[in-house]
Amino acid sequence: MHTHTKTSSFSKTLIFWYLQNKRDLPWRNTTNPYFIWLSEIILQQTRVNQGLEYYLRFIETFPSVKDLADADEEAVLKLWQGLGYYSRARNLHFSANYVMNELNGEFPTTYKELLKLRGVGDYTASAIASICNNESTAVVDGNVYRVLARYFGVKTPINFSKGIKEFKELAQKLIDKDEPGNYNQAIMEFGATQCKPQNPDCNNCPLNSGCFAFANNTVDSLPVKENKLKIKKRYFNYIVLIDTHNQTKISIRNKKGIWQGLYEFPLIETSSEIHPEELVQSEEFQSIVDQHNFKLSTFNQQSIVHKLSHQHLYTKFWVVNCKEKLNNAILWDDFENYPVPILIHNFVASFKDNV
DNA sequence: AAATCGTGGAG
DNA sequence: TCTCCAAGATT
Structure with missing residues (x-):
């Protein structure tokens, strides 16, 4: 033929x-x-x-x-x-x-x-x-x-x-x-x-x-596909603030990379899993949380592993209660108006259920 | 030109 | 559990 x-x-x-x-x-x-x-x-x-x-x-x-x-x-x-x-x-x-x-x-x-x-x-x-x-x-x-x-x-x-x-x-x-x-x-x-x-x-x-x-x-x-995908591990620590006026803080991801344009809680990225004492003493944490007016409680002892196509995000949500009103914060009731990664969305959904 | 960009369903 | 990969584009 x-x-x-x-x-x-x-x-x-x-x-x-x-x-x-x-x-x-x-x-x-x-x-x-x-x-x-x-x-x-x-x-x-x-x-x-x-x-x-x-x-x-x-x-x-x-x-x-x-x-x-x-x-x-x-x-x-x-x-x-x-x-x-x-x-x-x-x-x-x-x-x-x-x-x-x-x-x-x-x-x-x-x-x-x-x-x-x-x-x-x-x-x-x-x-x-x-x-x-x-x-x-x-x-x-x-x-x-x-x-x-x-x-x-x-x-x-x-x-x-x-x-x-x-x-x-x-x-x-x-x-x-x-x-x-x-x-x-x-x-x-x-x-x-x-x-x-x-x-x-x-x-x-x-x-x-x-x-x-x-x-x-x-x-x-068939077809032949040569896959040499390298998965990178990253360690995300989200600081979930709760103040006395039903507020929390979020920030936008405005750099290149994953989730550009989406919102998230204040993020501290570390090179490995970090202990609570070390986190609290870090400069980044202190720039987010007023040193004298908070109480820390980890929400998840076990990291949540969020899998993207070529990154695995080992994530902890650190819930921090603040004893006064936060500045530059948003109402929890307004949270759902912001575009967020599904990782953040899922956390908030389960967090609501547990409160 | 290879790396990087999400999420979820199927097996 | 783990792997594959889905109506790809951009840099």
């Missing part, structure tokens, strides 16, 4: 499968580029089940790109809370303003113009352009790597520039130019529900007759 015939039937089979098996998802009932953009940003590195409720909340809260642009960045982060990779939310808000101010409020639909939006890379620009503008720009996401690596037996590692380039070129050859949007969504949906990472049902697969990995029994080892 000639390659052209094989690739053509590959794409047609995918689209045929898709039209019969696609899930009914809200962003599949529109080609409004603003909505498609929202869905694509939300779904970056995020499962459909996790992103779905966020999408519904975002289109309800911000029905148009103008509504999003007019909002405070903090409000966008608050709506994003719990979804992770918070730069997506900040870039989303920045790009909404860019569309309003530089593009006269008209959301772009061409691959080239979409790439200019902060937070929109090759994948997202390809997705929106194919769905909203019928452009033959092939998407390459985690699903596409897997489907192509298995079907065509591509063993190039997918997490280095060589593999990224190679898979993009292959995907671009395969795209159905008559219906690029359907093709792109088809191969992703196929990867998500049929050609799954683990235990795919290969015996009941419309593409198994031409699949390299199925024929060679290498489904489990």
